[in-house]
Amino acid sequence: MQKVTTRNFDTPNSFRIDTYIKNQGYEAARKALTQMTPAQVIDEVKNANLRGLGGAGFATGMKWSFIPKDNPKPKYLVVNGDEGEPGTFKDKYILELDPHALIEGMIITCYAIGSHKGYVYIRGEYLKSIERLRSAIQEAHQKGFLGKGIMGTSFDLEIVVHQGAGAYICGEETALLESLEGKKGFPRLKPPFPAVVGLFGCPTVINNVETLACVGPIILKGAQWYAQLGCEKNGGNRIFCVSGHVNKPGIYELPNGTTLREIIYQHAGGILNGRQLKAVIPGGISAPLLTPDQLDVKMDFDSLKAAGTMAGSGGIIVMDDSTCMVWAAMIAARFYAHESCGQCSPCREGSGWVYRNIKRIYHGEGRPVDLKNLPGIVGNIGGNTICAFGDAVTMCISSYVQKFRHEFEAHVNEEKCGLCSKHQEVAN
Amino acid sequence: MDKITSQYEQKRAALLPLLHLVQEKEGIITADSEKEIAAYLGIAVSHVHEVVSFYHLFRQKPQGKCHFSVCQTTACALRGSEDIIEHIEKRLGIKPGEVTANGKFSFGVVECLGACELAPMMQCNNDYVGPLNKKKIDELIDKSND
Numbered sequence: 001m002q003k004v005t006t007r008n009f010d011t012p013n014s015f016r017i018d019t020y021i022k023n024q025g026y027e028a029a030r031k032a033l034t035q036m037t038p039a040q041v042i043d044e045v046k047n048a049n050l051r052g053l054g055g056a057g058f059a060t061g062m063k064w065s066f067i068p069k070d071n072p073k074p075k076y077l078v079v080n081g082d083e084g085e086p087g088t089f090k091d092k093y094i095l096e097l098d099p100h101a102l103i104e105g106m107i108i109t110c111y112a113i114g115s116h117k118g119y120v121y122i123r124g125e126y127l128k129s130i131e132r133l134r135s136a137i138q139e140a141h142q143k144g145f146l147g148k149g150i151m152g153t154s155f156d157l158e159i160v161v162h163q164g165a166g167a168y169i170c171g172e173e174t175a176l177l178e179s180l181e182g183k184k185g186f187p188r189l190k191p192p193f194p195a196v197v198g199l200f201g202c203p204t205v206i207n208n209v210e211t212l213a214c215v216g217p218i219i220l221k222g223a224q225w226y227a228q229l230g231c232e233k234n235g236g237n238r239i240f241c242v243s244g245h246v247n248k249p250g251i252y253e254l255p256n257g258t259t260l261r262e263i264i265y266q267h268a269g270g271i272l273n274g275r276q277l278k279a280v281i282p283g284g285i286s287a288p289l290l291t292p293d294q295l296d297v298k299m300d301f302d303s304l305k306a307a308g309t310m311a312g313s314g315g316i317i318v319m320d321d322s323t324c325m326v327w328a329a330m331i332a333a334r335f336y337a338h339e340s341c342g343q344c345s346p347c348r349e350g351s352g353w354v355y356r357n358i359k360r361i362y363h364g365e366g367r368p369v370d371l372k373n374l375p376g377i378v379g380n381i382g383g384n385t386i387c388a389f390g391d392a393v394t395m396c397i398s399s400y401v402q403k404f405r406h407e408f409e410a411h412v413n414e415e416k417c418g419l420c421s422k423h424q425e426v427a428n
Numbered sequence: 429m430d431k432i433t434s435q436y437e438q439k440r441a442a443l444l445p446l447l448h449l450v451q452e453k454e455g456i457i458t459a460d461s462e463k464e465i466a467a468y469l470g471i472a473v474s475h476v477h478e479v480v481s482f483y484h485l486f487r488q489k490p491q492g493k494c495h496f497s498v499c500q501t502t503a504c505a506l507r508g509s510e511d512i513i514e515h516i517e518k519r520l521g522i523k524p525g526e527v528t529a530n531g532k533f534s535f536g537v538v539e540c541l542g543a544c545e546l547a548p549m550m551q552c553n554n555d556y557v558g559p560l561n562k563k564k565i566d567e568l569i570d571k572s573n574d
Contacts, residue, residue, distance in 0.1 A: 074437070086501045086540035117437075124448075124485045125497075125541050127554050160435045165444055165483035168539065182443030182469075184482040200437050243503035243544035250545045285502055285540075317503050317544070331505045335539050341482075 002229060004237050005213045006253040009097045015132050017139035020100040026145055028216035029107040033153045036219070041112040045215065047223035049235030054080050054171075054208030055284060055313040057234075057301035060215075064205055066195035067113045073202040075115040077106060078194075080176055081122040081129070081209045084168040085284035086335060087315025090239040090251055091209035095122065095129035098213065099136035105212030107150065107157055108219055113205050116156050120209075121176050124164040134161050168339035172387045173206040175341065186343045187387035210239060231257030234300040238314050242268040245275070245320040257303070261295040264318060275320040279403070283312025285332055286392035288399035309399075324419040325407045329400035330358045336393045347390040350381040354397055361408055364415030371412050374401055429468065439469050443479055447486055456487045484538070492527045492534035494572040497551040500537045503544035507559065512548050513537060515562050519569055532572065 008014040008023055020026070032041050046061030067075055079102065083091040094102060106118045122130050137159050140146040148156045162180055164170055170179045174188035177199050198204020214236055218226045227235035234256040240263055243249045247269030254263065260282060264270065271277050279289045282299065288309040290297065297307045304311045319328060337355035342348045357374055360366045375398065382394030401408060410417040432449065433442040443465070450461045457480050466473040480486045496516060500509050517523060520533050527534040541556065543549050549558025552568060 083542045084540065087503055087544055089542045089544055092542055123542065124483075125551060163445060163448055164485075165448070166485035166538075167483050179444065180441060181438065182440040182471075182479070183475075184478055200441075241544065243547055244506045249503075249547065281502070315544070317506070319506060323506065328502065328506075331500070331502050335501050338539055 001237075001255065003253050004217050004226075004229070005094060005098070005101065005210055005239060006251070007217075008101070009093065014097050015099055015136065017100055017136065017143060020098070021143075024220065025100055026104055026143075026151075028218075028220040029104045029111075029145065030151050032108045032111055032219050033151055033155055038112045038114065041108060041219065044223045045112070045218055048214075048218045048226040049230065049233055050211065050214055050218060050226065051234055051301060052208055053210040053214075053238055053314065055085060055286075055310075057311060060207065060211055063195070063207070064109065064113050066193070067203045067205060068196060069114075071196075071203050074117065075113055076199045076202055076204045077110050077113065077115045077118040078173075078177065078180065078199055078204055078206045079106065079118065079120040079209055079212060080171065080173060080206055081120055081126070082164050082171040082176060083123055083126070083209075083313075084171045085286065085313040085315055087241060087243055087281060087284050087317040088313040089241050089243075090314060092126055092129055093239070093251055094209050094213050095126065096132050099133045100140065101213040101216060102133070102209055103136055103140050103146070103159065105215035106159060107145065108215050109205065109207065109212060110157050111155055113203075115205070116158065118157065118159045119162050119180060119199070120159060121162045121164055121170070121180055123170075124166050130161055130163055137161065167341070168335075169341040169387075169389060172389065175387065176206065177204065184341070186341055187389075189386055230255050231298065231300050231303075233302060240267075240299065241313075241315045242318065243316070244281075244318040245272045245277075245323070246270065246318050247272055254299075256300040257298045259296050260290065260299055260316070263299065263316060264295070268316075268318070271318065271320050273320075275322060277318065278321045278323055279319045279325065279328075281315070281317040281319075283310050284315040285317070285335065286310075286396050287312045288395050289403055291403060310395075322419060324362075324417055325400055325404035326358065326362045326411050326417065327420060329397060329404075329408075330355070330362045332396055332400070333358050333393075336389075336396075340389065340393075344385040344390065346381045346384040347393065350377060350390070351393055353377050354381075354393065358397075361411045362420075364411060366408075366412045368412055371408055374408075433469075440471055443469060443471075443476065444483075447476075447480060451487060456490050458488075490527065490531075491536075492532050494533050494568075495553055496533070496535040496568075497538045497541070498524075498535060499539070499541050499543075499547070499549055501540035503540070504547040504549060507547040509548040511562075512550070512560050512565065515565055519565065533569070 050060040170185040175185040179185040333355040336351040340351040382391040524537040546558030
């Protein structure tokens with residue numbers, strides 16, 4: 001299998017510019033800037049079937065083409081490195097081990113959309129990522145790959161690294177823009193979409209770190225090469241992050257369309273302590289659960305959508321048969337209650353209500369009416385809020401209640417389900 | 429401060445980086461710092477304060493010299509973060525959000541830090557540590573206690 005975004009990870013000092021250059025680094029940027037028009041770059045990325053790897057899976061080339069060409073305002077590229085979806089930790093590896101792949105992807109993207117300023121928003125806790133990217137930017141400046149007249153062309157680009165401050169909601173692209181402008185991370189109403197009115201009121205493309213790290217290889221080796229690595233309408237590989245009850249948690253770069261079974265059992269070493277699998281979150285905590293009968297699903301945006309869940313951010317969290325699903329639902333609900341930004345009432349009030357409801361049920365204090373009300377409360381958050389956070393609460397929690405209703409009933413009727421005393425790995 | 433501000437097309441955009449700078453130098457963000465930053469950026473103090481109180485990483489109360497942020501979200505919870513939290517509480521004799529009497533330790537419980545491969549994990553000052561077990565916690569506490 002050909003690696004794309006993790007190709008340099010095993011090379012010593014992979015984050016240094018000299019190492020990167022030795023492995024064809026910055027050749028793609030040179031090719032784009034000296035031999036291609038911006039329209040050709042966009043077409044190449046469109047034909048590669050590259051899709052947004054932050055979670056939404058929107059066609060990247062298409063997104064770039066929404067930037068109006070006749071708008072006299074400056075245009076911006078904003079990189080979403082606010083990796084916060086529980087179960088996801090891939091962008092951290094790219095930023096720490098191959099920051100130049102991101103910078104090169106940014107140079108090509110900015111050239112394609114006519115931007116001369118890029119911002120990289122990195123979550124506040126990723127201090128090493130921030131430090132590595134800042135040094136990489138300095139190195140790129142020294143080599144003439146950033147700044148004025150890049151590689152002897154008339155193209156200019158400056159990149160600024162912006163440190164977040166600990167708010168899950170800032171991974172939502174318009175909340176991220178607000179945060180970048182120095183405000184609370186409250187998502188914006190859409191339309192207008194960021195492609196028209198984005199950062200500082202100007203046309204803006206927002207892409208995920210991993211997405212942009214794919215751009216260099218696409219330009220260098222061609223759209224066809226990249227597209228054929230993956231599956232129909234979802235080109236290339238992606239980095240799957242596997243965690244939870246598996247023997248080898250970690251990142252695995254694999255083709256889009258690899259089965260969930262292969263990822264868990266062949267790559268992540270199977271279930272911990274030889275136990276049986278009970279449920280899997282396939283794409284970050286917000287993706288509805290899959291059960292053991294669904295393990296042959298292909299891991300790409302369209303197949304997972306057809307299976308009633310989503311590919312999301314590529315974060316796979318595995319739960320074994322010792323897991324109490326009411327407890328797991330409570331942990332997820334607590335996360336949402338904690339991270340709701342508070343702007344929309346259904347989400348602000350609903351997420352806390354859902355958490356308190358499930359907490360009561362888990363502790364054996366739930367009344368039959370709690371379980372009866374739960375689907376209604378959960379169901380009325382999604383679709384009634386400005387951003388997709390509300391939909392995430394609905395999708396995520398509904399899947400626990402629907403697929404493991406008997407466990408919720410056991411907690412209400414018998415105060416526990418027989419698993420609660422042993423749901424944890426004993427940490428010793 | 430001017431160097432940070434000059435990176436942005438709008439002055440106000442420098443608010444988060446300036447708050448990080450103040451917190452790094454002074455440990456916390458005081459009401460006086462909020463006023464100073466507001467005056468510098470030409471925005472209302474209430475705008476600065478709402479940002480300080482919105483983001484989890486900005487502190488208005490001091491923490492211990494050694495601060496543990498323990499992740500409690502799904503991947504870490506599945507690998508035993510509840511036991512880790514209980515053990516830290518027992519060892520330090522404090523609850524999340526508190527500081528030990530000698531000012532050496534404090535700890536908080538946080539949501540996903542983006543390091544689920546290290547579960548159960550925490551952030552100890554600037555560093556990510558994991559997978560954790562009781563022994564590792566004891567070692568970290570003993571080391572910082574010296």
